[in-house]
Amino acid sequence: MYSLLPLLSLIVPFSIGILHLLLYPFWFLESFFKKIEKIALLSGTSLTLITVLSMVPYILAGGESARLEVPQLSLYANSTNIAGVVGVALIFFLASIYNVKAEKGGRLKPNMYNFFLLLFLCCMLGLLLSHDLFGIYLFVELTVGVSVILVAHNPSKLSTEAAFKYLIITAVSALFVLLGVLIIFILTGSSNLFAIINDTNIQTRLIENPLFLMLAVACFIIGLGADIGLIPFHGWLPDVFPGSSIIINGFFCAEPIALILALYKLVYPFYRIYPSNAIIAMMIGAGLVSMVSGALLAYPQRNFYRMLAYCSIDEFGHAVFALGLLTSSMSFITGQFYLVNSALMKTGMILSLGSVFFNTGTGNMDLLGGLFGKMKKTALSYIICALSLTGVPPLSGFYAKWLLYNAAYKFLLDLGGILVAVLALIFLVCISMISFIFLIRSFHRIFMGQTAENMQKVNEVHLTMWLPTAVLAATSILLGLQPNILLSLIGAA
Amino acid sequence: METIVVVALTISTFATLCGVFVKTTRQIIRLLSIQAAAIGLVELMFCLINLLTGLGFEGLIDFSATFAEWFASAAVSPLIIYWGMVKTENMSDKPVVSVRRGGILLIAIIVSNIILCIFTSSFLPAKIDALPFVALMFSLSVFITATQVDPLKILVGLNMAENSLYPLFAESPLVLIPFMLGLMIFVNVVGVFIITEAYRDYGTMSIKKWRWTD
Numbered sequence: 001m002y003s004l005l006p007l008l009s010l011i012v013p014f015s016i017g018i019l020h021l022l023l024y025p026f027w028f029l030e031s032f033f034k035k036i037e038k039i040a041l042l043s044g045t046s047l048t049l050i051t052v053l054s055m056v057p058y059i060l061a062g063g064e065s066a067r068l069e070v071p072q073l074s075l076y077a078n079s080t081n082i083a084g085v086v087g088v089a090l091i092f093f094l095a096s097i098y099n100v101k102a103e104k105g106g107r108l109k110p111n112m113y114n115f116f117l118l119l120f121l122c123c124m125l126g127l128l129l130s131h132d133l134f135g136i137y138l139f140v141e142l143t144v145g146v147s148v149i150l151v152a153h154n155p156s157k158l159s160t161e162a163a164f165k166y167l168i169i170t171a172v173s174a175l176f177v178l179l180g181v182l183i184i185f186i187l188t189g190s191s192n193l194f195a196i197i198n199d200t201n202i203q204t205r206l207i208e209n210p211l212f213l214m215l216a217v218a219c220f221i222i223g224l225g226a227d228i229g230l231i232p233f234h235g236w237l238p239d240v241f242p243g244s245s246i247i248i249n250g251f252f253c254a255e256p257i258a259l260i261l262a263l264y265k266l267v268y269p270f271y272r273i274y275p276s277n278a279i280i281a282m283m284i285g286a287g288l289v290s291m292v293s294g295a296l297l298a299y300p301q302r303n304f305y306r307m308l309a310y311c312s313i314d315e316f317g318h319a320v321f322a323l324g325l326l327t328s329s330m331s332f333i334t335g336q337f338y339l340v341n342s343a344l345m346k347t348g349m350i351l352s353l354g355s356v357f358f359n360t361g362t363g364n365m366d367l368l369g370g371l372f373g374k375m376k377k378t379a380l381s382y383i384i385c386a387l388s389l390t391g392v393p394p395l396s397g398f399y400a401k402w403l404l405y406n407a408a409y410k411f412l413l414d415l416g417g418i419l420v421a422v423l424a425l426i427f428l429v430c431i432s433m434i435s436f437i438f439l440i441r442s443f444h445r446i447f448m449g450q451t452a453e454n455m456q457k458v459n460e461v462h463l464t465m466w467l468p469t470a471v472l473a474a475t476s477i478l479l480g481l482q483p484n485i486l487l488s489l490i491g492a493a
Numbered sequence: 494m495e496t497i498v499v500v501a502l503t504i505s506t507f508a509t510l511c512g513v514f515v516k517t518t519r520q521i522i523r524l525l526s527i528q529a530a531a532i533g534l535v536e537l538m539f540c541l542i543n544l545l546t547g548l549g550f551e552g553l554i555d556f557s558a559t560f561a562e563w564f565a566s567a568a569v570s571p572l573i574i575y576w577g578m579v580k581t582e583n584m585s586d587k588p589v590v591s592v593r594r595g596g597i598l599l600i601a602i603i604v605s606n607i608i609l610c611i612f613t614s615s616f617l618p619a620k621i622d623a624l625p626f627v628a629l630m631f632s633l634s635v636f637i638t639a640t641q642v643d644p645l646k647i648l649v650g651l652n653m654a655e656n657s658l659y660p661l662f663a664e665s666p667l668v669l670i671p672f673m674l675g676l677m678i679f680v681n682v683v684g685v686f687i688i689t690e691a692y693r694d695y696g697t698m699s700i701k702k703w704r705w706t707d
Binding site for chain 1: 648683687695704
């Protein structure tokens with residue numbers, strides 16, 4: 001169905017962002033703007049959330065075939081991307097509530113800061129809604145560019161080195177995405193993904209050049225893999241988390257939803273045209289290496305931000321692994337459920353730890369301890385989100401892991417028999433156990449035990465800082481008890 | 494591939510190769526400008542000839558787009574980086590790898606690209622026959638990015654890598670060119686902004702000294 005809603009969900013944050021930018025030359029309004037900057041950002045993200053939510057009833061009513069589209073711009077909202085779109089808008093809305101007290105200023109002036117945050121939101125929604133190869137490339141590069149600026153916003157020394165590393169790795173990787181896009185476009189003459197899937201002439205041209213098709217797919221996996229932070233292109237991620245301000249880390253939690261679903265959107269159509277096992281091997285391989293290395297590297301970290309960075313790599317690995325089981329019908333549903341759930345839970349954890357950093361000024365877990373009695377709401381939100389992420393029932397993460405194990409078991413049963421399938425399941429459970437151990441250990445180190453002398457005056461953070469984390473913890477319980485809420489958005493209920 | 498295109502691509506590849514060996518930031522910015530100018534000049538001339546012979550509106554749009562693309566990569570991007578150099582310093586240094594090791598790596602890159610060229614020449618579609626040049630220039634640019642300690646030189650390497658995709662990029666739809674150019678300039682401005690901020694924080698242009706410990 002033709003609808004302007006997908007376009008409107010990009011226009012709303014972009015135009016509000018432009019309004020902020022237009023205020024930049026009016027220096028005499030700066031003092032006035034400082035008073036309303038946080039409310040202005042909150043209104044921008046809430047309007048975007050409302051616009052995004054207004055698409056949901058149409059898609060729920062129409063089922064799998066429902067599609068809101070602006071074909072001239074190749075913008076489509078359907079059951080394959082609406083959960084991601086809602087997830088991104090929700091994370092931004094909650095993080096902008098947190099932003100009210102957490103943001104203390106930095107290198108960017110308030111109106112520029114708001115402009116870049118809203119542009120960041122617009123880019124991620126564009127990345128999710130666009131089904132044009134060039135559109136995807138433009139949104140990927142813009143997302144990366146904007147996120148680099150947001151990392152550099154933090155006035156601390158750590159941020160510039162992290163931002164530069166991030167810029168170079170992800171800008172080179174974006175060129176791989178461009179190379180892949182150009183190869184496909186030159187071979188087919190089309191950049192619309194639906195046209196590529198449905199047009200037999202285009203498919204014939206691609207099948208006649210399998211080597212170039214595989215080269216393009218490899219470029220997409222390398223390029224977007226580096227942007228996401230998959231191993232071995234993860235070098236920037238453990239520096240960016242401690243280098244960014246506490247609130248920017250919260251906004252960043254939405255980024256993998258857009259980037260990982262973009263990766264799937266770029267890989268799956270070409271797998272359908274040329275079903276090579278090498279494509280599955282590349283996706284599953286990237287996922288497996290990331291989940292194993294991420295979990296093992298997260299364990300020994302002393303800084304909780306670095307621990308969460310490696311934990312994120314582990315989670316990205318799980319999502320890419322699930323999406324990489326391309327022959328399985330459950331793959332996309334599992335991957336999407338896992339991705340959206342882990343992004344929400346990670347936001348809860350990062351914002352909770354941000355509150356700890358806000359109050360104590362350190363991310364070193366050796367210097368922390370005994371904060372449970374002083375920051376009960378934050379501590380409870382953290383542990384609920386952490387338990388959900390590791391798959392403890394009855395939280396939402398349990399359902400995500402359950403779907404993942406089911407999909408992996410069925411895929412491996414067909415591929416290598418029952419022994420391989422069972423061994424793989426044991427292996428996946430072991431990885432989850434490692435995550436469980438280091439996350440529980442981090443809770444113990446930060447919140448339990450004796451309170452250090454310099455932490456005696458620490459109090460619970462302001463309502464606007466604990467409320468978003470409590471909402472995310474509640475979401476985890478709700479989705480654990482009623483996973484159909486998220487599954488119906490994905491079109492699998 | 495026409496001879497003039499081969500010549501232009503050879504000049505730009507040579508400029509990229511020289512980028513590996515130069516010492517100062519100013520020199521590498523000049524090389525970036527030469528590489529970008531050479532790589533886009535042939536396409537620009539074709540568009541100019543089309544415009545002069547056809548005198549059509551379509552030809553004018555084509556020429557304007559190609560000129561904008563050529564001007565942005567050969568003049569605007571180098572000038573942005575040059576501005577970064579003015580705000581910081583014209584650093585003179587050597588790559589992090591030794592001459593011997595660097596030489597071996599360069600030979601390996603060139604030989605592997607020649608093998609790739611021979612291997613793919615039989616079935617390379619006509620529209621992407623410049624792919625071997627693209628691959629070589631791209632590899633050399635990534636080599637520059639990976640082996641320099643001056644962040645501005647690293648940024649130049651990134652621009653050279655982006656320019657190396659130009660022969661393929663010329664095939665892309667016209668409507669995308671303003672967005673692509675905007676992005677290219679945006680990334681350079683962001684890069685220079687971060688470098689100047691880091692220079693202010695650390696007081697040095699060597700990224701080796703930007704390391705921090707927790």
